Amino acid sequence: xxxxxxxxxxxxxxxxxxxxxxxxxxxxxxxxxxxxxxxxxxxxxxxxxxxxxxxxxxxxxxxxxxxxxxxxxxxxxxxxxxxxxxxxxxxxxxxxxxxxxxxxxxxxxxxxxxxxxxxxxxxxxxxxxxxxxxxxxxxxxxxxxxxxxxxxxxxxxxxxxxxxxxxxxxxxxxxxxxxxxxxxxxxxxxxxxxxxxxxxxxxxxxxxxxxxxxxxxxxxxxxxxxxxxxxxxxxxxxxxxxxxxxxxxxxxxxxxxxxxxxxxxxxxxxxxxxxxxxxxxxxxxxxxxxxxxxxxxxxxxxxxxxxxxxxxxxxxxxxxxxxxxxxxxxxxxxxxxxxxxxxxxxxxxxxxxxxxxxxxxxxxxxxxxxxxxxxxxxxxxxxxxxxxxxxxxxxxxxxxxxxxxxxxxxxxxxxxxxxxxxxxxxxxxxxxxxxxxxxxxxxxxxxxxxxxxxxxxxxxxxxxxxxxxxxxxxxxxxxxxxxxxxxxxxxxxxxxxxxxxxxxxxxxxxxxxxxxxxxxxxxxxxxxxxxxxxxxxxxxxxxxxxxxxxxxxxxxxxxxx
Amino acid sequence: xxxxxxxxxxxxxxxxxxxxxxxxxxxxxxxxxxxxxxxxxxxxxxxxxxxxxxxxxxxxxxxxxxxxxxxxxxxxxxxxxxxxxxxxxxxxxxxxxxxxxxxxxxxxxxxxxxxxxxxxxxxxxxxxxxxxxxxxxxxxxxxxxxxxxxxxxxxxxxxxxxxxxxxxxxxxxxxxxxxxxxxxxxxxxxxxxxxxxxxxxxxx
Numbered sequence: 001x002x003x004x005x006x007x008x009x010x011x012x013x014x015x016x017x018x019x020x021x022x023x024x025x026x027x028x029x030x031x032x033x034x035x036x037x038x039x040x041x042x043x044x045x046x047x048x049x050x051x052x053x054x055x056x057x058x059x060x061x062x063x064x065x066x067x068x069x070x071x072x073x074x075x076x077x078x079x080x081x082x083x084x085x086x087x088x089x090x091x092x093x094x095x096x097x098x099x100x101x102x103x104x105x106x107x108x109x110x111x112x113x114x115x116x117x118x119x120x121x122x123x124x125x126x127x128x129x130x131x132x133x134x135x136x137x138x139x140x141x142x143x144x145x146x147x148x149x150x151x152x153x154x155x156x157x158x159x160x161x162x163x164x165x166x167x168x169x170x171x172x173x174x175x176x177x178x179x180x181x182x183x184x185x186x187x188x189x190x191x192x193x194x195x196x197x198x199x200x201x202x203x204x205x206x207x208x209x210x211x212x213x214x215x216x217x218x219x220x221x222x223x224x225x226x227x228x229x230x231x232x233x234x235x236x237x238x239x240x241x242x243x244x245x246x247x248x249x250x251x252x253x254x255x256x257x258x259x260x261x262x263x264x265x266x267x268x269x270x271x272x273x274x275x276x277x278x279x280x281x282x283x284x285x286x287x288x289x290x291x292x293x294x295x296x297x298x299x300x301x302x303x304x305x306x307x308x309x310x311x312x313x314x315x316x317x318x319x320x321x322x323x324x325x326x327x328x329x330x331x332x333x334x335x336x337x338x339x340x341x342x343x344x345x346x347x348x349x350x351x352x353x354x355x356x357x358x359x360x361x362x363x364x365x366x367x368x369x370x371x372x373x374x375x376x377x378x379x380x381x382x383x384x385x386x387x388x389x390x391x392x393x394x395x396x397x398x399x400x401x402x403x404x405x406x407x408x409x410x411x412x413x414x415x416x417x418x419x420x421x422x423x424x425x426x427x428x429x430x431x432x433x434x435x436x437x438x439x440x441x442x443x444x445x446x447x448x449x450x451x452x453x454x455x456x457x458x459x460x461x462x463x464x465x466x467x468x469x470x471x472x473x474x475x476x477x478x479x480x481x482x483x484x485x486x487x488x489x490x491x492x493x494x495x496x497x498x499x500x501x502x503x504x505x506x507x508x509x510x511x512x513x514x515x516x517x518x519x520x521x522x523x524x525x526x527x528x529x530x531x532x533x534x535x536x537x538x539x540x541x542x543x544x545x546x547x548x549x550x551x552x553x554x555x556x557x558x559x560x561x
Numbered sequence: 562x563x564x565x566x567x568x569x570x571x572x573x574x575x576x577x578x579x580x581x582x583x584x585x586x587x588x589x590x591x592x593x594x595x596x597x598x599x600x601x602x603x604x605x606x607x608x609x610x611x612x613x614x615x616x617x618x619x620x621x622x623x624x625x626x627x628x629x630x631x632x633x634x635x636x637x638x639x640x641x642x643x644x645x646x647x648x649x650x651x652x653x654x655x656x657x658x659x660x661x662x663x664x665x666x667x668x669x670x671x672x673x674x675x676x677x678x679x680x681x682x683x684x685x686x687x688x689x690x691x692x693x694x695x696x697x698x699x700x701x702x703x704x705x706x707x708x709x710x711x712x713x714x715x716x717x718x719x720x721x722x723x724x725x726x727x728x729x730x731x732x733x734x735x736x737x738x739x740x741x742x743x744x745x746x747x748x749x750x751x752x753x754x755x756x757x758x759x760x761x762x763x764x765x
Binding site for chain 2: 123124125127128131132133134137138139140142143201202203204205206207234241242246247250251254255258262269270271272273274275276277278279280284288321324325328329331332334335337338339340341344347348406410413414415416418419485486487488492493495496497500503
């Protein structure tokens with residue numbers, strides 16, 4: 001016991017001084033130009049002007065602007081010049097091909113993954129349903145669900161959003177768009193072959209790494225091709241400062257191929273070392289790929305829609321480096337109680353607790369930026385999804401830190417509580433942020449408005465309702481399952497029986513979420529086909545419209561005063 | 562312009578340094594410090610049939626509900642459930658890929674052969690788990706079995722099921738994969754004693 005305490009203390013001090021050293025070495029100039037850097041996402045006099053192409057029709061736009069004017073206009077001039085508007089429109093369309101390919105694939109995978117997930121969920125309370133075919137067995141459908149979500153939906157959405165954000169953030173058209181488009185197709189083919197491999201019984205047997213390594217080759221190639229487009233666009237940038245979202249996106253795109261290559265290298269890993277590597281990978285794909293892209297979106301869209309710079313730019317950079325440093329070492333907490341060296345577990349637990357630092361940084365920033373403007377959620381579909389996602393990021397991260405403590409982990413390890421936690425992160429946080437981002441992006445790429453505002457609302461309420469049912473049900477069920485397993489006087493079957501009603505609840509939640517995804521997919525399809533009648537021209541970057549808007553917003557300021 | 566470049570350099574270098582830290586801590590260190598080859602006589606390497614059965618276990622995702630890592634008595638009552646002593650790295654030297662698992666929708670299987678050594682039980686249980694373990698939510702695996710109407714063929718391994726489980730007039734024969742899978746399950750016995758370098762005081 002005392003030995004463990006010593007290890008914990010040493011790791012804690014070690015990691016803390018490592019971090020301080022790191023921040024110190026990185027910090028020259030880091031805190032210099034914060035105010036300027038946070039304004040880099042706005043035009044010269046744009047602050048105060050809302051932007052949400054998903055808020056359909058002139059009325060909704062004006063309501064949104066009026067709300068911001070009422071709740072805290074910064075008092076700045078609030079106009080986007082015609083030149084700026086024209087440039088931005090060009091940037092928005094510059095990545096059209098790769099963005100549409102990636103987001104189209106992503107939406108298709110979302111639907112497929114939902115069907116896999118729902119099937120797996122039903123099988124847990126109907127174990128004799130669909131058992132006659134090998135490819136339909138639970139042990140194949142479940143990993144097909146996970147991989148379709150992680151590499152199909154989430155990753156392709158992440159690529160699409162990142163490729164669209166970069167030209168805006170760097171104020172230059174995307175360079176290497178064709179390469180990136182081919183990359184997106186390659187990635188999609190890799191995922192398709194991997195899912196087929198799992199369904200036909202060719203899984204590697206490693207969680208999160210089920211794809212046989214040949215399927216990873218097109219993914220690494222494709223991912224790197226999209227990364228190259230990023231680096232080339234970065235070299236071409238027309239901005240003085242790199243906005244924090246660029247830090248997150250660039251780092252994520254650098255980390256992703258390294259993660260995949262190290263983890264999938266054939267014949268390198270063995271026995272318990274492979275288990276350590278397995279959870280190093282599985283946690284880093286979340287922490288160093290999905291999380292950075294999700295946060296990049298949050299840091300861009302919240303200030304952009306509100307027309308108000310992020311509360312503290314320095315805090316966002318501290319959040320970036322601490323996230324990278326701590327998150328990259330937490331993977332071992334999946335092996336607590338397992339046959340792995342104590343130092344590895346202790347390191348992971350300490351770093352899991354340290355994750356509270358970057359999470360607090362994001363939470364404070366997001367809270368201080370949106371506080372007082374929450375009424376915009378009524379008018380901005382984009383922010384409704386993104387702020388919900390940002391809140392779930394905080395909840396999921398804090399829950400994750402608590403879950404890594406031995407006293408809690410003893411109960412939750414090996415239970416469905418962990419599954420609920422995974423959905424809190426990858427769904428509640430990441431997927432919701434991606435939904436919001438896609439609602440913002442597609443009108444600008446397609447030059448077309450969302451055909452039906454009601455479908456966006458229906459999507460939101462279906463998935464939020466389903467998600468709440470899912471998380472509350474499975475968290476409760478998982479906890480009870482864990483308590484039953486810890487009680488040596490209860491037979492094991494008690495822990496199975498006690499979870500059964502919660503499996504039904506999960507299927508209910510999953511059904512609602514799947515319905516929401518069908519609504520979303522139908523709406524995206526209508527958008528890609530340009531269905532419906534355009535009302536004001538989706539971009540709102542058309543000079544005529546823009547001028548009248550900025551005038552009304554200035555009047556709004558006067559009124560408010 | 563120079564400042565702009567500093568930002569990018571710092572970003573890329575910083576990202577790479579952090580990734581290196583992470584790989585060293587969680588991949589390289591275990592690679593260097595964990596046992597790669599067993600010096601002990603046990604566990605025995607898998608036979609060809611057992612290894613083939615292990616592949617069936619992987620292909621059908623048994624790992625998503627069954628762990629293979631009994632925990633220490635100070636953490637959980639795994640031992641009292643008959644799941645065996647806490648496992649040590651040396652137990653896994655022949656395991657490629659590892660199948661430690663992260664979920665216990667079903668019980669731990671690291672010592673299933675010690676606790677349930679009957680081949681017939683395993684075959685029947687795979688065909689219809691609920692005929693043997695009421696309340697179980699394990700999927701049935703009828704696709705690992707063959708239905709025979711009338712006479713058995715030479716070499717058929719018929720499984721003896723409780724009455725009413727198989728369709729009337731049909732005899733159930735274990736397919737090759739079912740036999741291999743059971744051969745693997747029956748190899749899962751790690752009850753031999755160990756001297757653990759990780760937990761010297763606790764292992765009995």
